[in-house]
Amino acid sequence: xxxxxxxxYYETDQMKIVHHSNYIRWFEETRVYMMxxxxxxxxxxxxxxxxxxxxxxxxxxxxxCRFPDIVNIDGVVSEFNGVKMVVSxxxxxxxxxxxxxxxxxxxxxxxxxGKLIRMDRAYPEIYQMxxxxxx
Amino acid sequence: xxxxxxxxYYETDQMKIVHHSNYIRWFEETRVYMMxxxxxxxxxxxxxxxxxxxxxxxxxxxxxCRFPDIVNIDGVVSEFNGVKMVVSxxxxxxxxxxxxxxxxxxxxxxxxxGKLIRMDRAYPEIYQMxxxxxx
Amino acid sequence: xxxxxxxxYYETDQMKIVHHSNYIRWFEETRVYMMxxxxxxxxxxxxxxxxxxxxxxxxxxxxxCRFPDIVNIDGVVSEFNGVKMVVSxxxxxxxxxxxxxxxxxxxxxxxxxGKLIRMDRAYPEIYQMxxxxxx
Amino acid sequence: xxxxxxxxYYETDQMKIVHHSNYIRWFEETRVYMMxxxxxxxxxxxxxxxxxxxxxxxxxxxxxCRFPDIVNIDGVVSEFNGVKMVVSxxxxxxxxxxxxxxxxxxxxxxxxxGKLIRMDRAYPEIYQMxxxxxx
Numbered sequence: 001x002x003x004x005x006x007x008x009y010y011e012t013d014q015m016k017i018v019h020h021s022n023y024i025r026w027f028e029e030t031r032v033y034m035m036x037x038x039x040x041x042x043x044x045x046x047x048x049x050x051x052x053x054x055x056x057x058x059x060x061x062x063x064x065c066r067f068p069d070i071v072n073i074d075g076v077v078s079e080f081n082g083v084k085m086v087v088s089x090x091x092x093x094x095x096x097x098x099x100x101x102x103x104x105x106x107x108x109x110x111x112x113x114g115k116l117i118r119m120d121r122a123y124p125e126i127y128q129m130x131x132x133x134x135x
Numbered sequence: 136x137x138x139x140x141x142x143x144y145y146e147t148d149q150m151k152i153v154h155h156s157n158y159i160r161w162f163e164e165t166r167v168y169m170m171x172x173x174x175x176x177x178x179x180x181x182x183x184x185x186x187x188x189x190x191x192x193x194x195x196x197x198x199x200c201r202f203p204d205i206v207n208i209d210g211v212v213s214e215f216n217g218v219k220m221v222v223s224x225x226x227x228x229x230x231x232x233x234x235x236x237x238x239x240x241x242x243x244x245x246x247x248x249g250k251l252i253r254m255d256r257a258y259p260e261i262y263q264m265x266x267x268x269x270x
Numbered sequence: 271x272x273x274x275x276x277x278x279y280y281e282t283d284q285m286k287i288v289h290h291s292n293y294i295r296w297f298e299e300t301r302v303y304m305m306x307x308x309x310x311x312x313x314x315x316x317x318x319x320x321x322x323x324x325x326x327x328x329x330x331x332x333x334x335c336r337f338p339d340i341v342n343i344d345g346v347v348s349e350f351n352g353v354k355m356v357v358s359x360x361x362x363x364x365x366x367x368x369x370x371x372x373x374x375x376x377x378x379x380x381x382x383x384g385k386l387i388r389m390d391r392a393y394p395e396i397y398q399m400x401x402x403x404x405x
Numbered sequence: 406x407x408x409x410x411x412x413x414y415y416e417t418d419q420m421k422i423v424h425h426s427n428y429i430r431w432f433e434e435t436r437v438y439m440m441x442x443x444x445x446x447x448x449x450x451x452x453x454x455x456x457x458x459x460x461x462x463x464x465x466x467x468x469x470c471r472f473p474d475i476v477n478i479d480g481v482v483s484e485f486n487g488v489k490m491v492v493s494x495x496x497x498x499x500x501x502x503x504x505x506x507x508x509x510x511x512x513x514x515x516x517x518x519g520k521l522i523r524m525d526r527a528y529p530e531i532y533q534m535x536x537x538x539x540x
Protein backbone atom coordinates (compact mmCIF):
# COMPACT_ATOMS: atom_id res chain seq x y z
CA UNK A 1 0.00 0.00 0.00
CA UNK A 2 1.35 3.40 -0.94
CA UNK A 3 1.56 6.29 1.47
CA UNK A 4 2.70 9.75 0.36
CA UNK A 5 4.78 11.99 2.60
CA UNK A 6 5.83 15.58 1.92
CA UNK A 7 9.25 16.33 3.40
CA UNK A 8 9.03 19.12 5.95
CA TYR A 9 11.63 21.80 6.58
CA TYR A 10 11.92 20.82 10.24
CA GLU A 11 12.87 17.30 9.15
CA THR A 12 16.15 18.51 7.64
CA ASP A 13 19.49 18.72 9.41
CA GLN A 14 22.59 20.80 8.80
CA MET A 15 23.80 18.36 6.13
CA LYS A 16 20.81 19.79 4.16
CA ILE A 17 19.19 16.37 4.02
CA VAL A 18 16.41 14.73 6.01
CA HIS A 19 17.75 13.57 9.37
CA HIS A 20 17.88 9.77 9.39
CA SER A 21 15.68 9.45 12.49
CA ASN A 22 12.71 10.87 10.61
CA TYR A 23 12.42 7.86 8.31
CA ILE A 24 11.53 5.81 11.39
CA ARG A 25 8.66 8.24 11.97
CA TRP A 26 7.60 7.97 8.33
CA PHE A 27 7.48 4.19 8.72
CA GLU A 28 5.01 4.75 11.54
CA GLU A 29 2.95 7.17 9.41
CA THR A 30 2.82 4.53 6.71
CA ARG A 31 1.84 1.76 9.13
CA VAL A 32 -0.94 3.86 10.66
CA TYR A 33 -2.19 4.66 7.16
CA MET A 34 -2.14 1.00 6.12
CA MET A 35 -4.11 -0.01 9.19
CA UNK A 36 -6.65 2.77 8.67
CA UNK A 37 -7.14 1.77 5.04
CA UNK A 38 -7.92 -1.76 6.29
CA UNK A 39 -10.51 -0.37 8.68
CA UNK A 40 -8.19 -1.04 11.62
CA UNK A 41 -7.58 2.51 12.78
CA UNK A 42 -6.18 3.30 16.18
CA UNK A 43 -9.63 3.92 17.65
CA UNK A 44 -10.82 0.47 16.69
CA UNK A 45 -7.74 -1.30 18.06
CA UNK A 46 -7.95 0.71 21.28
CA UNK A 47 -11.62 -0.19 21.75
CA UNK A 48 -10.62 -3.83 21.48
CA UNK A 49 -7.86 -3.22 24.02
CA UNK A 50 -5.09 -4.19 21.61
CA UNK A 51 -1.77 -2.39 21.44
CA UNK A 52 0.98 -3.14 19.00
CA UNK A 53 4.41 -2.04 20.26
CA UNK A 54 7.51 -1.83 18.11
CA UNK A 55 9.94 -4.63 18.95
CA UNK A 56 12.63 -3.79 16.40
CA UNK A 57 13.36 -1.49 13.51
CA UNK A 58 15.99 -1.28 10.83
CA UNK A 59 16.68 1.03 7.92
CA UNK A 60 19.16 1.24 5.09
CA UNK A 61 19.72 4.69 3.63
CA UNK A 62 20.30 4.44 -0.11
CA UNK A 63 20.16 8.07 -1.19
CA UNK A 64 19.13 11.34 0.39
CA CYS A 65 15.79 13.08 0.74
CA ARG A 66 15.74 16.84 0.76
CA PHE A 67 13.17 19.51 1.51
CA PRO A 68 10.68 19.92 -0.20
CA ASP A 69 10.72 16.48 -1.84
CA ILE A 70 7.64 14.33 -1.92
CA VAL A 71 8.23 10.64 -1.25
CA ASN A 72 6.15 7.56 -1.90
CA ILE A 73 6.39 4.95 0.82
CA ASP A 74 5.30 1.45 -0.09
CA GLY A 75 4.42 -0.62 2.95
CA VAL A 76 3.76 -4.32 3.01
CA VAL A 77 3.36 -6.96 5.72
CA SER A 78 6.35 -9.16 4.93
CA GLU A 79 5.99 -11.69 7.76
CA PHE A 80 3.13 -12.59 10.08
CA ASN A 81 2.81 -15.83 11.99
CA GLY A 82 -0.07 -14.69 14.16
CA VAL A 83 2.24 -13.45 16.90
CA LYS A 84 5.10 -11.51 15.33
CA MET A 85 4.44 -9.18 12.40
CA VAL A 86 7.09 -7.55 10.22
CA VAL A 87 6.19 -4.56 8.07
CA SER A 88 8.59 -3.59 5.26
CA UNK A 89 8.89 -0.13 3.77
CA UNK A 90 10.44 1.27 0.61
CA UNK A 91 10.80 5.05 0.39
CA UNK A 92 11.11 6.36 -3.16
CA UNK A 93 11.34 9.81 -4.60
CA UNK A 94 7.93 10.60 -6.09
CA UNK A 95 9.42 12.17 -9.20
CA UNK A 96 12.36 9.96 -10.14
CA UNK A 97 11.31 6.76 -8.40
CA UNK A 98 14.82 6.47 -6.98
CA UNK A 99 14.94 4.41 -3.79
CA UNK A 100 15.81 6.57 -0.80
CA UNK A 101 15.47 4.10 2.04
CA UNK A 102 14.39 0.56 2.81
CA UNK A 103 13.42 -0.58 6.26
CA UNK A 104 11.36 -2.81 8.49
CA UNK A 105 9.53 -2.67 11.77
CA UNK A 106 8.70 -5.71 13.90
CA UNK A 107 5.62 -5.81 16.10
CA UNK A 108 3.73 -7.99 18.50
CA UNK A 109 0.21 -7.52 19.86
CA UNK A 110 -0.55 -7.06 23.55
CA UNK A 111 -3.81 -6.94 25.47
CA UNK A 112 -4.50 -4.29 28.09
CA UNK A 113 -2.69 -6.42 30.71
CA GLY A 114 0.43 -6.47 28.56
CA LYS A 115 -0.13 -10.13 27.72
CA LEU A 116 0.90 -11.36 24.28
CA ILE A 117 -2.00 -12.03 21.92
CA ARG A 118 -1.99 -14.83 19.34
CA MET A 119 -3.89 -12.88 16.70
CA ASP A 120 -4.71 -15.92 14.57
CA ARG A 121 -6.59 -17.49 17.51
CA ALA A 122 -7.90 -14.48 19.44
CA TYR A 123 -8.84 -12.27 16.49
CA PRO A 124 -8.93 -14.43 13.35
CA GLU A 125 -10.73 -11.68 11.42
CA ILE A 126 -8.01 -9.09 12.10
CA TYR A 127 -5.40 -11.74 11.45
CA GLN A 128 -6.87 -12.30 8.00
CA MET A 129 -7.01 -8.58 7.29
CA UNK A 130 -3.35 -8.15 8.22
CA UNK A 131 -2.49 -11.19 6.11
CA UNK A 132 -4.20 -9.29 3.33
CA UNK A 133 -1.45 -6.67 3.58
CA UNK A 134 1.09 -9.26 2.46
CA UNK A 135 1.92 -9.03 -1.20
CA UNK B 136 17.92 28.56 38.20
CA UNK B 137 20.41 27.58 35.53
CA UNK B 138 19.98 24.56 33.29
CA UNK B 139 22.66 23.52 30.80
CA UNK B 140 21.79 22.03 27.40
CA UNK B 141 24.19 20.65 24.83
CA UNK B 142 22.95 21.28 21.29
CA UNK B 143 22.42 18.01 19.44
CA TYR B 144 23.07 17.38 15.76
CA TYR B 145 19.48 16.28 15.20
CA GLU B 146 18.30 19.66 16.50
CA THR B 147 19.80 21.49 13.52
CA ASP B 148 18.04 22.28 10.26
CA GLN B 149 19.30 22.97 6.77
CA MET B 150 20.00 26.62 7.65
CA LYS B 151 22.79 25.07 9.80
CA ILE B 152 21.21 26.45 12.95
CA VAL B 153 19.03 24.94 15.65
CA HIS B 154 15.45 24.67 14.40
CA HIS B 155 13.32 27.20 16.26
CA SER B 156 10.86 24.58 17.54
CA ASN B 157 13.56 22.99 19.68
CA TYR B 158 13.83 25.98 21.99
CA ILE B 159 10.28 25.23 23.11
CA ARG B 160 11.51 21.75 24.08
CA TRP B 161 14.49 23.23 25.90
CA PHE B 162 12.10 25.43 27.89
CA GLU B 163 10.39 22.22 29.00
CA GLU B 164 13.73 20.61 29.90
CA THR B 165 14.52 23.67 32.00
CA ARG B 166 11.12 23.66 33.70
CA VAL B 167 11.37 19.97 34.56
CA TYR B 168 14.87 20.58 35.95
CA MET B 169 13.68 23.54 38.06
CA MET B 170 10.84 21.49 39.51
CA UNK B 171 13.14 18.56 40.27
CA UNK B 172 15.62 20.83 41.99
CA UNK B 173 12.76 22.05 44.21
CA UNK B 174 11.87 18.45 45.09
CA UNK B 175 8.79 18.64 42.88
CA UNK B 176 9.73 16.07 40.29
CA UNK B 177 7.18 14.53 37.96
CA UNK B 178 6.76 11.47 40.17
CA UNK B 179 5.79 13.57 43.16
CA UNK B 180 3.31 15.71 41.22
CA UNK B 181 1.79 12.60 39.64
CA UNK B 182 1.36 10.91 43.05
CA UNK B 183 -0.55 13.99 44.16
CA UNK B 184 -2.65 13.80 41.00
CA UNK B 185 -1.55 17.22 39.76
CA UNK B 186 -0.84 17.96 36.11
CA UNK B 187 0.40 21.26 34.78
CA UNK B 188 -0.46 21.77 31.10
CA UNK B 189 1.02 24.46 28.90
CA UNK B 190 -1.52 27.19 28.17
CA UNK B 191 0.71 29.45 26.09
CA UNK B 192 4.25 29.86 24.94
CA UNK B 193 6.26 32.59 23.25
CA UNK B 194 9.84 32.98 22.14
CA UNK B 195 11.99 35.70 20.62
CA UNK B 196 15.00 34.52 18.69
CA UNK B 197 17.88 36.97 19.18
CA UNK B 198 20.80 35.09 17.64
CA UNK B 199 21.43 31.58 16.43
CA CYS B 200 22.53 28.41 18.21
CA ARG B 201 24.61 25.93 16.28
CA PHE B 202 25.78 22.39 16.82
CA PRO B 203 27.75 21.62 19.05
CA ASP B 204 27.18 24.74 21.18
CA ILE B 205 26.43 24.47 24.86
CA VAL B 206 23.78 26.85 26.14
CA ASN B 207 22.87 28.03 29.61
CA ILE B 208 19.16 28.46 30.15
CA ASP B 209 18.11 30.60 33.09
CA GLY B 210 14.58 29.85 34.20
CA VAL B 211 12.56 31.88 36.67
CA VAL B 212 8.93 31.96 37.76
CA SER B 213 7.99 35.46 36.63
CA GLU B 214 4.30 35.44 37.62
CA PHE B 215 2.26 33.22 39.91
CA ASN B 216 -1.05 34.16 41.46
CA GLY B 217 -1.86 30.69 42.76
CA VAL B 218 -3.72 29.74 39.59
CA LYS B 219 -1.72 30.87 36.58
CA MET B 220 2.06 30.53 36.54
CA VAL B 221 4.42 32.07 34.00
CA VAL B 222 7.96 30.74 33.67
CA SER B 223 10.51 32.90 31.81
CA UNK B 224 13.60 31.58 30.10
CA UNK B 225 16.78 33.18 28.79
CA UNK B 226 19.00 31.05 26.57
CA UNK B 227 22.61 32.21 26.43
CA UNK B 228 25.69 30.85 24.76
CA UNK B 229 27.77 29.24 27.49
CA UNK B 230 31.02 30.66 26.14
CA UNK B 231 30.21 34.22 25.09
CA UNK B 232 27.13 34.81 27.24
CA UNK B 233 25.36 36.20 24.18
CA UNK B 234 21.57 35.94 24.43
CA UNK B 235 20.20 33.45 21.92
CA UNK B 236 16.52 33.39 22.85
CA UNK B 237 14.07 34.71 25.41
CA UNK B 238 10.73 33.10 26.03
CA UNK B 239 7.92 32.25 28.39
CA UNK B 240 5.53 29.42 29.10
CA UNK B 241 2.20 29.84 30.89
CA UNK B 242 0.72 27.05 32.99
CA UNK B 243 -2.20 26.16 35.16
CA UNK B 244 -2.63 23.22 37.50
CA UNK B 245 -5.33 20.57 37.08
CA UNK B 246 -6.43 17.70 39.27
CA UNK B 247 -7.05 14.23 37.88
CA UNK B 248 -10.59 15.25 36.90
CA GLY B 249 -9.27 18.14 34.83
CA LYS B 250 -10.50 20.65 37.42
CA LEU B 251 -8.48 23.81 37.97
CA ILE B 252 -6.53 23.86 41.24
CA ARG B 253 -5.96 27.04 43.25
CA MET B 254 -2.47 26.07 44.40
CA ASP B 255 -2.30 28.71 47.12
CA ARG B 256 -5.34 27.18 48.83
CA ALA B 257 -5.09 23.50 47.91
CA TYR B 258 -1.31 23.06 48.19
CA PRO B 259 0.09 26.06 50.10
CA GLU B 260 3.42 24.29 50.58
CA ILE B 261 3.94 23.74 46.85
CA TYR B 262 2.68 27.26 46.21
CA GLN B 263 5.42 28.61 48.49
CA MET B 264 8.06 26.45 46.80
CA UNK B 265 7.06 27.71 43.36
CA UNK B 266 7.00 31.28 44.69
CA UNK B 267 10.58 30.55 45.74
CA UNK B 268 11.46 30.23 42.05
CA UNK B 269 10.61 33.92 41.54
CA UNK B 270 13.68 36.13 41.59
CA UNK C 271 -5.36 29.81 3.27
CA UNK C 272 -6.25 26.43 4.71
CA UNK C 273 -3.71 23.70 5.32
CA UNK C 274 -4.74 20.26 6.55
CA UNK C 275 -2.58 18.26 8.96
CA UNK C 276 -3.17 14.71 10.17
CA UNK C 277 -2.00 14.22 13.74
CA UNK C 278 0.71 11.57 13.92
CA TYR C 279 1.21 9.08 16.72
CA TYR C 280 4.77 10.29 17.29
CA GLU C 281 3.42 13.79 17.93
CA THR C 282 1.65 12.67 21.11
CA ASP C 283 3.10 12.73 24.62
CA GLN C 284 2.30 10.79 27.75
CA MET C 285 -0.60 13.12 28.57
CA LYS C 286 -2.19 11.43 25.50
CA ILE C 287 -2.34 14.75 23.68
CA VAL C 288 -0.19 16.35 21.00
CA HIS C 289 2.96 17.77 22.57
CA HIS C 290 2.76 21.56 22.49
CA SER C 291 6.05 21.96 20.58
CA ASN C 292 4.55 20.27 17.53
CA TYR C 293 2.14 23.11 16.86
CA ILE C 294 5.17 25.30 16.13
CA ARG C 295 6.15 22.76 13.47
CA TRP C 296 2.62 22.75 12.07
CA PHE C 297 2.81 26.54 11.76
CA GLU C 298 5.90 26.02 9.60
CA GLU C 299 4.12 23.37 7.50
CA THR C 300 1.29 25.85 6.96
CA ARG C 301 3.66 28.68 6.07
CA VAL C 302 5.53 26.55 3.56
CA TYR C 303 2.22 25.48 2.03
CA MET C 304 1.00 29.07 1.77
CA MET C 305 4.18 30.15 0.04
CA UNK C 306 4.04 27.21 -2.36
CA UNK C 307 0.44 27.98 -3.23
CA UNK C 308 1.56 31.52 -4.10
CA UNK C 309 4.27 30.14 -6.39
CA UNK C 310 6.93 31.10 -3.84
CA UNK C 311 8.20 27.67 -2.93
CA UNK C 312 11.51 27.13 -1.18
CA UNK C 313 13.32 26.44 -4.44
CA UNK C 314 12.30 29.77 -5.92
CA UNK C 315 13.27 31.76 -2.81
CA UNK C 316 16.58 29.93 -2.60
CA UNK C 317 17.36 30.67 -6.27
CA UNK C 318 16.82 34.34 -5.50
CA UNK C 319 19.10 34.01 -2.48
CA UNK C 320 16.38 34.98 0.00
CA UNK C 321 15.99 33.34 3.38
CA UNK C 322 13.27 34.12 5.84
CA UNK C 323 14.25 33.27 9.44
CA UNK C 324 11.84 33.09 12.33
CA UNK C 325 12.28 36.05 14.68
CA UNK C 326 9.54 35.21 17.15
CA UNK C 327 6.72 32.78 17.73
CA UNK C 328 3.81 32.56 20.11
CA UNK C 329 0.96 30.13 20.66
CA UNK C 330 -2.08 29.89 22.87
CA UNK C 331 -3.39 26.39 23.48
CA UNK C 332 -7.19 26.47 23.70
CA UNK C 333 -8.05 22.77 23.66
CA UNK C 334 -6.20 19.56 22.98
CA CYS C 335 -5.45 17.66 19.79
CA ARG C 336 -5.25 13.90 19.96
CA PHE C 337 -4.11 11.15 17.64
CA PRO C 338 -5.54 10.51 15.03
CA ASP C 339 -7.35 13.86 14.71
CA ILE C 340 -7.23 15.82 11.51
CA VAL C 341 -6.82 19.57 11.95
CA ASN C 342 -7.43 22.50 9.64
CA ILE C 343 -4.89 25.26 9.99
CA ASP C 344 -5.88 28.65 8.61
CA GLY C 345 -2.88 30.85 7.91
CA VAL C 346 -2.95 34.51 7.05
CA VAL C 347 -0.36 37.27 6.75
CA SER C 348 -1.55 39.57 9.52
CA GLU C 349 1.16 42.24 9.29
CA PHE C 350 3.69 43.12 6.60
CA ASN C 351 5.45 46.43 6.28
CA GLY C 352 7.94 45.29 3.67
CA VAL C 353 10.51 44.32 6.30
CA LYS C 354 8.79 42.45 9.12
CA MET C 355 6.06 39.93 8.33
CA VAL C 356 3.72 38.33 10.84
CA VAL C 357 1.83 35.16 9.91
CA SER C 358 -1.14 34.16 12.09
CA UNK C 359 -2.46 30.63 12.45
CA UNK C 360 -5.67 29.14 13.78
CA UNK C 361 -5.75 25.38 14.35
CA UNK C 362 -9.22 23.89 14.39
CA UNK C 363 -10.50 20.37 14.69
CA UNK C 364 -11.61 19.33 11.21
CA UNK C 365 -14.77 17.64 12.49
CA UNK C 366 -16.10 19.96 15.20
CA UNK C 367 -14.43 23.21 14.13
CA UNK C 368 -13.38 23.76 17.73
CA UNK C 369 -10.32 25.99 18.03
CA UNK C 370 -7.31 24.06 19.30
CA UNK C 371 -4.60 26.67 19.08
CA UNK C 372 -3.92 30.20 17.88
CA UNK C 373 -0.46 31.48 17.17
CA UNK C 374 1.85 33.72 15.21
CA UNK C 375 5.29 33.68 13.70
CA UNK C 376 7.32 36.78 12.90
CA UNK C 377 9.80 36.85 10.04
CA UNK C 378 12.26 39.05 8.24
CA UNK C 379 13.96 38.49 4.91
CA UNK C 380 17.73 38.20 4.51
CA UNK C 381 19.96 38.02 1.47
CA UNK C 382 22.77 35.49 1.18
CA UNK C 383 25.07 37.87 3.11
CA GLY C 384 22.64 37.97 6.00
CA LYS C 385 21.66 41.54 5.15
CA LEU C 386 18.08 42.61 5.80
CA ILE C 387 15.97 42.97 2.64
CA ARG C 388 13.26 45.64 2.25
CA MET C 389 10.94 43.44 0.22
CA ASP C 390 8.74 46.30 -0.97
CA ARG C 391 11.76 47.93 -2.64
CA ALA C 392 13.94 44.98 -3.59
CA TYR C 393 11.22 42.54 -4.67
CA PRO C 394 8.00 44.51 -5.19
CA GLU C 395 6.40 41.58 -6.99
CA ILE C 396 6.95 39.18 -4.08
CA TYR C 397 5.92 41.92 -1.69
CA GLN C 398 2.58 42.19 -3.51
CA MET C 399 2.12 38.42 -3.49
CA UNK C 400 2.72 38.25 0.24
CA UNK C 401 0.37 41.20 0.75
CA UNK C 402 -2.13 39.05 -1.11
CA UNK C 403 -2.01 36.61 1.80
CA UNK C 404 -3.50 39.26 4.10
CA UNK C 405 -7.20 38.86 4.60
CA UNK D 406 32.37 4.51 26.30
CA UNK D 407 29.43 5.45 28.48
CA UNK D 408 27.10 8.31 27.68
CA UNK D 409 24.30 9.34 30.04
CA UNK D 410 20.94 10.57 28.77
CA UNK D 411 18.07 11.94 30.84
CA UNK D 412 14.71 11.04 29.31
CA UNK D 413 12.75 14.16 28.44
CA TYR D 414 9.00 14.61 28.69
CA TYR D 415 8.75 15.49 25.01
CA GLU D 416 10.33 12.14 24.15
CA THR D 417 7.31 10.23 25.47
CA ASP D 418 4.27 9.16 23.46
CA GLN D 419 0.72 8.32 24.43
CA MET D 420 1.72 4.79 25.41
CA LYS D 421 3.50 6.61 28.29
CA ILE D 422 6.85 5.33 27.11
CA VAL D 423 9.67 6.87 25.11
CA HIS D 424 8.77 6.88 21.40
CA HIS D 425 10.95 4.35 19.60
CA SER D 426 12.33 6.91 17.13
CA ASN D 427 14.11 8.76 19.93
CA TYR D 428 16.54 5.92 20.58
CA ILE D 429 17.95 6.56 17.12
CA ARG D 430 18.61 10.13 18.22
CA TRP D 431 20.22 8.92 21.45
CA PHE D 432 22.54 6.73 19.38
CA GLU D 433 23.65 9.89 17.60
CA GLU D 434 24.12 11.72 20.92
CA THR D 435 26.30 8.83 22.08
CA ARG D 436 28.31 8.76 18.85
CA VAL D 437 28.96 12.51 18.98
CA TYR D 438 30.04 12.16 22.60
CA MET D 439 32.39 9.28 21.81
CA MET D 440 34.00 11.25 19.00
CA UNK D 441 34.39 14.34 21.19
CA UNK D 442 35.99 12.30 23.95
CA UNK D 443 38.51 11.08 21.37
CA UNK D 444 39.29 14.66 20.37
CA UNK D 445 37.38 14.19 17.11
CA UNK D 446 34.59 16.66 17.66
CA UNK D 447 32.44 17.92 14.84
CA UNK D 448 34.51 21.08 14.44
CA UNK D 449 37.69 19.10 13.86
CA UNK D 450 36.11 16.74 11.33
CA UNK D 451 34.51 19.67 9.51
CA UNK D 452 37.85 21.51 9.31
CA UNK D 453 39.30 18.44 7.68
CA UNK D 454 36.35 18.34 5.29
CA UNK D 455 35.20 14.91 6.46
CA UNK D 456 31.55 14.00 6.87
CA UNK D 457 30.27 10.70 8.16
CA UNK D 458 26.74 9.91 6.99
CA UNK D 459 24.55 7.18 8.42
CA UNK D 460 24.22 4.27 5.98
CA UNK D 461 22.06 2.01 8.13
CA UNK D 462 20.60 1.72 11.58
CA UNK D 463 18.88 -0.99 13.55
CA UNK D 464 17.44 -1.26 17.04
CA UNK D 465 15.87 -3.94 19.18
CA UNK D 466 13.60 -2.71 21.94
CA UNK D 467 13.92 -4.98 24.97
CA UNK D 468 12.02 -3.04 27.62
CA UNK D 469 10.57 0.42 27.94
CA CYS D 470 12.06 3.74 29.01
CA ARG D 471 9.82 6.21 30.75
CA PHE D 472 10.05 9.84 31.77
CA PRO D 473 12.04 10.83 33.87
CA ASP D 474 14.38 7.81 33.69
CA ILE D 475 18.09 8.25 33.30
CA VAL D 476 19.73 5.81 30.91
CA ASN D 477 23.34 4.79 30.40
CA ILE D 478 24.27 4.20 26.79
CA ASP D 479 27.40 2.18 26.15
CA GLY D 480 28.81 2.79 22.69
CA VAL D 481 31.54 0.83 21.03
CA VAL D 482 32.99 0.61 17.54
CA SER D 483 32.15 -2.98 16.70
CA GLU D 484 33.47 -3.10 13.12
CA PHE D 485 35.85 -0.85 11.18
CA ASN D 486 37.74 -1.87 8.07
CA GLY D 487 38.92 1.63 7.20
CA VAL D 488 35.90 2.30 4.99
CA LYS D 489 32.77 1.09 6.78
CA MET D 490 32.36 1.63 10.51
CA VAL D 491 29.69 0.07 12.70
CA VAL D 492 28.95 1.55 16.12
CA SER D 493 26.98 -0.58 18.60
CA UNK D 494 24.90 0.79 21.44
CA UNK D 495 23.39 -0.71 24.56
CA UNK D 496 20.86 1.40 26.44
CA UNK D 497 20.42 0.42 30.08
CA UNK D 498 18.40 1.84 32.91
CA UNK D 499 20.83 3.72 35.14
CA UNK D 500 19.24 2.41 38.33
CA UNK D 501 18.46 -1.24 37.62
CA UNK D 502 20.93 -1.88 34.81
CA UNK D 503 18.12 -3.54 32.84
CA UNK D 504 18.73 -3.46 29.08
CA UNK D 505 16.24 -1.19 27.33
CA UNK D 506 17.52 -1.27 23.78
CA UNK D 507 20.37 -2.56 21.65
CA UNK D 508 21.23 -1.10 18.30
CA UNK D 509 23.80 -0.26 15.67
CA UNK D 510 24.58 2.47 13.20
CA UNK D 511 26.71 1.99 10.09
CA UNK D 512 28.78 4.82 8.65
CA UNK D 513 31.17 5.68 5.89
CA UNK D 514 33.38 8.74 5.53
CA UNK D 515 33.08 11.21 2.66
CA UNK D 516 35.20 14.14 1.61
CA UNK D 517 33.70 17.49 0.66
CA UNK D 518 33.13 16.22 -2.89
CA GLY D 519 31.09 13.30 -1.59
CA LYS D 520 33.91 10.89 -2.44
CA LEU D 521 34.42 7.87 -0.20
CA ILE D 522 37.49 8.11 2.02
CA ARG D 523 39.59 5.08 2.97
CA MET D 524 40.36 6.29 6.48
CA ASP D 525 43.20 3.82 7.06
CA ARG D 526 45.10 5.30 4.10
CA ALA D 527 43.98 8.93 4.05
CA TYR D 528 43.85 9.57 7.79
CA PRO D 529 45.79 6.77 9.55
CA GLU D 530 45.82 8.74 12.81
CA ILE D 531 42.05 9.07 12.95
CA TYR D 532 41.73 5.48 11.83
CA GLN D 533 43.81 4.40 14.84
CA MET D 534 41.77 6.60 17.19
CA UNK D 535 38.52 5.09 15.95
CA UNK D 536 40.03 1.60 16.23
CA UNK D 537 40.69 2.57 19.85
CA UNK D 538 36.92 2.71 20.35
CA UNK D 539 36.71 -1.02 19.69
CA UNK D 540 36.59 -3.05 22.86
